[in-house]
Amino acid sequence: MDASMFRAWIHEAARSVTENADHLTRLDSAVGDADHGINMRRGLQAAVVMLDETNPSTPGAVLAAVGRALISKTGGASGPLYGTGFRQAARTLGDEPDVSAAQLGAGLAAALTGIQRIGAALEGDKTMIDALSPAVTAYQAVIDTGGDLANATRAASDAAVRGLKQTADMQARKGRASYLGARTIGHEDPGAASTVLILSALATVCSAGERRAEGHQ
Amino acid sequence: MKKLINSPDEVLTDALVGVAAAHPSLTVNPSDRYIARAGGPTPGKVGLVSGGGSGHEPLHGGFVGYGMLDAACPGEVFTSPVPDQILAATRAVDSGAGVLHIVKNYTGDVLNFQMAADLAADDGVRVEGVVVNDDVAVENSTWTAGRRGTGATVFVEKIAGAAAEFGADLGTTAALGQEVNDRSRSFGVALTPCTVPASGKPGFQLGEDEVELGVGIHGEPGRARGRLTSAREIVGVALDAIHADMPLSGDVLVMVNGLGGTPLIELYVVYAAVAEWLAGHGVWITRNLVGNYVTSLEMAGCTITVCRLTPQLTQLWDAPVVTPALRWGR
Numbered sequence: 001m002d003a004s005m006f007r008a009w010i011h012e013a014a015r016s017v018t019e020n021a022d023h024l025t026r027l028d029s030a031v032g033d034a035d036h037g038i039n040m041r042r043g044l045q046a047a048v049v050m051l052d053e054t055n056p057s058t059p060g061a062v063l064a065a066v067g068r069a070l071i072s073k074t075g076g077a078s079g080p081l082y083g084t085g086f087r088q089a090a091r092t093l094g095d096e097p098d099v100s101a102a103q104l105g106a107g108l109a110a111a112l113t114g115i116q117r118i119g120a121a122l123e124g125d126k127t128m129i130d131a132l133s134p135a136v137t138a139y140q141a142v143i144d145t146g147g148d149l150a151n152a153t154r155a156a157s158d159a160a161v162r163g164l165k166q167t168a169d170m171q172a173r174k175g176r177a178s179y180l181g182a183r184t185i186g187h188e189d190p191g192a193a194s195t196v197l198i199l200s201a202l203a204t205v206c207s208a209g210e211r212r213a214e215g216h217q
Numbered sequence: 218m219k220k221l222i223n224s225p226d227e228v229l230t231d232a233l234v235g236v237a238a239a240h241p242s243l244t245v246n247p248s249d250r251y252i253a254r255a256g257g258p259t260p261g262k263v264g265l266v267s268g269g270g271s272g273h274e275p276l277h278g279g280f281v282g283y284g285m286l287d288a289a290c291p292g293e294v295f296t297s298p299v300p301d302q303i304l305a306a307t308r309a310v311d312s313g314a315g316v317l318h319i320v321k322n323y324t325g326d327v328l329n330f331q332m333a334a335d336l337a338a339d340d341g342v343r344v345e346g347v348v349v350n351d352d353v354a355v356e357n358s359t360w361t362a363g364r365r366g367t368g369a370t371v372f373v374e375k376i377a378g379a380a381a382e383f384g385a386d387l388g389t390t391a392a393l394g395q396e397v398n399d400r401s402r403s404f405g406v407a408l409t410p411c412t413v414p415a416s417g418k419p420g421f422q423l424g425e426d427e428v429e430l431g432v433g434i435h436g437e438p439g440r441a442r443g444r445l446t447s448a449r450e451i452v453g454v455a456l457d458a459i460h461a462d463m464p465l466s467g468d469v470l471v472m473v474n475g476l477g478g479t480p481l482i483e484l485y486v487v488y489a490a491v492a493e494w495l496a497g498h499g500v501w502i503t504r505n506l507v508g509n510y511v512t513s514l515e516m517a518g519c520t521i522t523v524c525r526l527t528p529q530l531t532q533l534w535d536a537p538v539v540t541p542a543l544r545w546g547r
Contacts, residue, residue, distance in 0.1 A: 025416055033295050033435040038415045042293075071332065075270075075296040077325035080332055118328060175324045178361035179354075179437045 001099045001149060005209055006062040007051050013201035014044035020197055027190040031177040035076060036190040043074030043082070059099045063090035063107070077175055078191065081115050081128065082198075088114030101149040108136045108156070119174065126170035126177065126184060128191035131160040135199050150203075150210040157196070157203040164192040218417045225414040229271050229293055236278055240541050243281055249305035250298070252278040253288040257309075263381040263390045264288070264310030267319040267374055268303060269326050270295040272413070273434060276370060276511045279542030285378035286319075286540075294413050294514070295435045297325035303333035307342055315343035315387035319373055319394060321366025322350035345387055347394035349373055351403045351522065353462040354431025354439040365433050368474050368522030369401035371510050372534075375543065379536035393533070401524040402463045404455035407432035408445065409478060411514035430454055434476070434513045434520070448483070452490035455521045460498065463525070469495065470504040470524040470534060477512035479519055484508065487519055495523075504534055510542065 024037030047069040071083030089107035121127040138159035142152040167189040237245035244255045267277040268290030277289035287310035292298035320330045334344040349366035377394035407429040410419035420436040431439020473488045537547035
């Protein structure tokens with residue numbers, strides 16, 4: 001997976017978040033302050049602009065630029081949380097020009113650790129962690145059993161979707177939603193929902209990449 | 218949505234142009250998005266920087282000036298500012314004496330200010346922070362993000378600002394800000410929701426005869442939905458909650474703060490009930506504010522904040538202040 005594929009991922013994530021911004025904001029009006037879709041759209045669009053302007057040449061550099069853009073432009077808690085995740089993943093990938101499926105798994109795991117370090121959320125707190133953590137585990141399980149990038153990213157995306165659905169039964173313990181207490185039960189977490197969009201964008205790009213590769217054979 | 222705006226995406230930009238035009242005592246940096254005192258940092262003085270989502274005006278930009286803040290960082294409406302703008306403001310106001318960050322306790326605000334403080338420390342700027350968490354409607358437990366910062370922010374900014382103006386060092390200024398926060402409690406009530414311009418829809422729904430008791434300043438729900446009764450009864454609920462959390466006695470500073478959509482005449486009705494309740498409990502209001510200081514866009518409702526004063530805090534409250542939204546004594 002080279003820099004162009006990582007750029008394609010972020011383009012697809014920005015497209016998907018922009019398309020679903022109203023949905024994210026609707027989720028956030030139920031449990032938060034009705035700005036998650038607006039903020040994520042602004043942050044990811046800024047990331048796309050930054051990638052177009054700076055054209056980073058390695059996967060690590062792409063993710064580092066995305067992290068910086070998200071921290072600078074998103075606002076709210078999502079900016080520092082997602083931004084830190086991308087930056088930690090970038091650090092793990094280093095200067096590698098072409099990242100293996102296993103290396104991407106290590107990057108995803110580093111993102112999870114970084115986000116948990118500054119956000120202090122655990123699984124079950126009704127946050128993005130409830131989508132990201134099972135996704136990282138599912139990704140690794142596919143790699144450990146000899147699966148490829150397309151299968152691993154699809155498994156991660158599917159696990160994130162299941163995690164998102166489970167957040168509906170949870171009571172929020174972090175962020176602005178925690179003020180609602182039991183009233184958050186019955187609503188999906190907007191942060192987990194945006195994590196699903198970002199991971200399913202990754203799966204989409206990796207499946208398309210595989211189809212292209214097959215076509216060449 | 219009916220609002221006097223040019224475009225939902227340009228509300229903050231346009232408002233900052235207006236702030237700059239209206240207040241020659243302030244300088245607005247449009248690219249880094251902060252409001253500071255014109256004329257740069259005061260030599261030898263600790264700098265005070267606050268900030269948070271927009272939509273709470275006059276908080277924070279309206280409190281930039283002599284005796285209060287040195288700079289304010291407005292985020293998008295109800296969205297915390299980003300580290301870049303906080304860092305730029307922190308650098309701009311540092312005279313070498315260090316900078317105090319005054320942060321309302323919301324996850325986004327705390328994370329973004331912390332990132333900016335870390336970056337400023339890398340640049341050699343000494344930064345301390347006071348996190349304001351005065352809202353008794355939220356239980357301060359491991360099950361929530363902790364108590365929200367609301368009305369006491371004005372008290373912290375005023376009193377810490379006065380101390381810094383008198384030459385207090387960074388540690389002393391931060392300790393005074395913390396003391397004000399620790400001695401203050403708030404409770405809010407909403408009668409109507411408000412609409413974030415970029416979203417275009419009300420953040421929550423309230424029935425014609427309903428109130429949200431313990432509402433946050435972004436319209437976050439509080440303890441319970443209740444029926445709209447008399448101002449006197451609602452004030453009783455609010456002050457009972459505050460008194461149960463921090464027993465009130467002696468001299469207090471009281472703010473009856475409008476959330477943006479409540480006329481001043483109603484705030485005075487509320488203030489009368491507050492004064493009556495406190496007098497009945499042997500508590501004496503020696504200083505007060507009645508008006509719109511920490512708003513929530515066009516939300517109807519109010520917050521009540523009580524600070525248990527000490528002679529030193531009273532003296533610092535009375536010290537001169539010259540800002541767009543608060544001015545006396547000079």
